[in-house]
Amino acid sequence: MGGILSRENIIRWAALLVLLALIALFTALNPAFLSQRNLARIAIAAAPAMMVALGVTFVIVMGSIDLSMEGAVSLAAVLFCLLFVKLGGALLPWGWLAVPVIVLFGAFYGMLTGLVHVRLKIPSFMASLAMGFVGTGAAVMITGGEIVRIGDSTFRMLLTWRILGYPLMVYVAIACIFVALFIQKHTVLGRNFYAIGGGEELAHASGVNVRAVRIAGFALAGAFYAIGAIFQVAKLGQAEAATGANFMFVSITSVVVGGVALWGGVGGVWNAVVGVLIVNVIANGMVVIGLPNFLQDGVLGVLVILAVVLATDRRAVAFVK
Amino acid sequence: MYELRAVEKKFPGVHALKSVDFKIARGEIVGLVGENGAGKSTLMKVIYGAYQPDGGQILIDGKAVRFANPRQAMEKGIGMVFQEQSLIPNLTVMENIFLGYQEQFTRLGVIDWKAMAAAARKQLAKVKLDIDPRMVTSALSFAQRQLVELAKVLTLEERVEGDLVILLDEPTSVLNKEEVALLFKLVRELTSRASFIFVSHRMDEVMDLSDRIYVMKDGQVMDVLARGQAEAPEIQRKMVGRDIDREYYREQKQVPYDADKVLLELSGVGISGRIEDISLKLHAGEVLCLVGTEGSGREAILRTIFGMVQPAEGEVRIDGAVQPRLTPGSAVARGVGYVPRERKIEGIVSGMNVYENMTLSQLGRYSSWGVLAVGREKALARDWIAKLKIKAHSEYADCGNLSGGNQQKVVLAKWRSGGSRIVLLDHPTRGLDIGAKEDVYDMIREMSADGVGVVLVADTLEEAIGLSHTIVVLKDGAIQHVFDCRPGAKPSLFDLLHHMI
Amino acid sequence: MNLQQIRQYMPWIALVVLVALVGIANPGFLRPANLLGLAGDIVPLFIMALGLTFAIYIGGIDLSVQSMANMITVVASVYLASLGGWVAVLCVGAGFALGMLSGFVTTRLFVPSFISTLAVGGICFSIAQWLSGNRALNMDAEQRNAVFGWMIGRTGIIPNELFIAGALLAICLFIERRTTLGRAFKAVGAGELAARASGINVARYKILAFAISGALAAIAGLMFSVKLSGGAPTIANGFLLPAIVAVLVGGTPLTGGVGGVLNTMIGTLIVAVIRASMLYFGIEATQQQMLFGLVLIVAIATTIDRSKLRTVK
Structure with missing residues (x-):
């Protein structure tokens, strides 16, 4: 072990190098890529996805997976809009209450997913997929397929109020990244995610309450999805049952491409951040250099396979379902 | 305290x-x-x-x-x-x-x-x-x-x-x-x-x-x-503990093997960290026992012969022909059978019935153009259920519900009915009661009488001594000593332990 | 009869009970024409579920089926004009090849199947968007009728789709019960390690299972596009959930090895009856997805074989 070219180092830095290389490539092809305007565009596009990716990172670090984000984001976004409107339709005096309520709701929803997974002993990918369907279904049911709008300009300041050229949302997102980093590095919960991901049975034998930590992980993920949903509403000014569409593929891809290992214990918030930036740089860069943006999903598909393959320690894998 | x-x-x-x-x-x-x-x-x-x-x-x-x-x-x-x-x-x-x-x-x-x-x-x-x-x-x-x-x-x-x-x-x-x-x-x-x-x-x-x-x-x-x-x-x-009971291990049925016919030969086989420089020969009718403590390399040798792991060096010959890239599939095709230690996980497929388990290694022989000849499969299963006195209500019995001894009989029947000439037995009597153990010993003797070569990793040292023609003692992945085990001239437990530890 | 044996027949019992319930509430439901029409409508979903069964039967999952069907509707709409009837071959071939790709990535590159198929689904989605230019496409009505009209007509009162579904079911049932392929699938699903220790080339069979899943998803997509006389990159969205529900409710658990295509037929019929019953009981269509999501959770929880999961991740 050790040495600059060790596995650990390659995994840690490879994603960042890829990100820098991509930025260099797109800038070379079109210098406008690096313009402040375009960077702001990338940042805005990345902010909601970043929140979702942060949430799922904790779950993946535990060695589980959460595929419920589409339903969670849709439902949280729809409920947020409805509640916001109900509370007067303006951030002040009471509309702001919708923010903590919906974040709590997201945590509750995530907790349900965790309960279904842990209590019914269903593999997490299926439990969360099913809960995602339930979430989207609930959103359809609540809205009846309609779009709910929010016109409050104070709330939309998340998007419209720019500091140094970047909207407020970006700064809030950065703050959330630091919160996530803090949870990862300095809390018992965060460290227990790593303990479970690194060796579930060992953690259990050492007295870690694995079930409770699992459920808490999903709840935490749910809270971040709700923040992502609020960003998405701020960005679009509306919510519907399809608000969460495509978040699953993009966020999982981001996290995995950033170097968070699917079997758990490796990587973290930092990797998720880099991964989200890679994915958004690719999406934006393809447009900037004039490629059709619908190639994006295909490129991401290939990328995610490559990332998993590169990060997988073959010797450690007995067989894969 | x-x-x-x-x-x-x-x-x-x-x-x-x-x-x-x-x-x-x-x-x-x-x-x-x-x-x-x-x-x-x-x-x-x-x-x-x-x-x-x-x-x-x-x-x-x-x-x-x-x-x-x-x-x-x-x-x-x-x-x-x-x-x-x-x-x-x-x-x-x-x-x-x-x-x-x-x-x-x-x-x-x-x-x-x-x-x-x-x-x-x-x-x-x-x-x-x-x-x-x-x-x-x-x-x-x-x-x-x-x-x-x-x-x-x-x-x-x-x-x-x-x-x-x-x-x-x-x-x-x-x-x-x-x-x-x-x-x-x-x-x-x-x-x-x-x-x-x-x-x-x-x-x-x-x-x-x-x-x-x-x-x-x-x-x-x-x-x-x-x-x-x-x-x-x-x-x-x-x-x-106890002394070896010659009757128990069917020693009276032990006949000399055919020293001219080499079925399997390993020369200089090594896998880094697990086994090194393993050379041995298995003859027709021989029971060759690998003896050593846990982690001494016994399993690695069996799995190499069955193509589940690839040796880093050395070569495996079956019937004199070098096998450069052996896979479980090609090993089976060349007449190798493997009875794994984890009977419930690797031995039988629980959820499949007796005939499905028996023909699993030889589907090609019980089908034409990919279509199964289920009638022949069932006949085969009935035949072997009778021959080995397998306690199953019929060939439709789920193997997962059979007792350990009967599961082992199904696994052995799978390989014997398929005509395997090199059979690898990994702890074949583990967890079986005495009667079932004796049945397994009988089958091992029958196989060697039929000219099948058996590589055995026994559950106990007594079993190894009682059953084998040849004992290869391993320690830390290398061969320490080879004993000839003709009836009447078998090594003692202490002889083996001396080389094992 | 113990619980284990009763469990086998649960899907059948559930189907009969559901049909009876709806029939009592609304006798019109039981009219043959109504039942046949209902069955005919669900055929594309059934074919997709049929393929998915193989992926689940071997202990994997194929999340790409919906994107696959989406892509095929576009492929069929774009190439019908130039290829005529041969477009069917192109569709099935593409489905088979992309399914193989999923299988290859899963088995040879050790990527869990839910990720590999998600990724292949992403590739399908891209292809669909690229081919369609991200628009909804229409088939030439005349040409569609000439080439694929037989798919969607009626023979007597029986919708032609049902013959296709029956034929595919018969083929799949034959593969499952009477061929070495089906036997190997069962062995891989019920005991992968034992199958390997019997000399079975597990990876090859897994790749084939995903390929079959892809091919059948393609047939489903083709039929769907013929029915709608067009295609679009998101036209089949909403298929994935009921398809998974159909397989699992039918009694093929997520852990594989048990159940099979006949179970999937029952599962699909259950899905169809639930859908129909919602109409009769005045439950709005908007609540359907939520209901199916809950049904899915119950179905997994009751069918899954927990003895096969060492730790539930």
């Missing part, structure tokens, strides 16, 4: 502990030896709280206690240093030491890393390990990890009132000589803080370290020996 009285433990079909008495005094080091399956690991699990005894008592300082789980045992001062590395590799050393007990360093869920590091340093000092507690565990050497595990267990000292009992399960298996010496020195010093139960395959180490030695066999304590009371051979004899 810690005592077990008449402890019993039963599992379905196995009486794992039979009225075991066990005692350990303050500051004592007690050795625990026995063959595989003698009940050592069950006893340890009872001691550290992973199993609850079905009968008998656990006493600490004369008071009866009961542990629902390892954590409760820990709270009474009983800690376990696991054989498998039980540290979580992606966490730091200090996190591993205090895993599950972080509360003492946390406020509102936030960890005070400085306090934890200081406390970890204190624990590491107990085992004289001078490393940064913030290091990631995966960067440590095996010996260092072993010491960190010990340090982790020693945290009990501060948490528990009263005395500590620490179990060391094969702590030396991955250490070199100097590291073992250091560990032993440390353990002796630590007897001022704790008592130790030491489990190892290496007899010399057990004798070196222990004040008393418990010898186990068949779930019972055979003897308790104080230091210097017995020599290694005597202990080994107590471990393996």
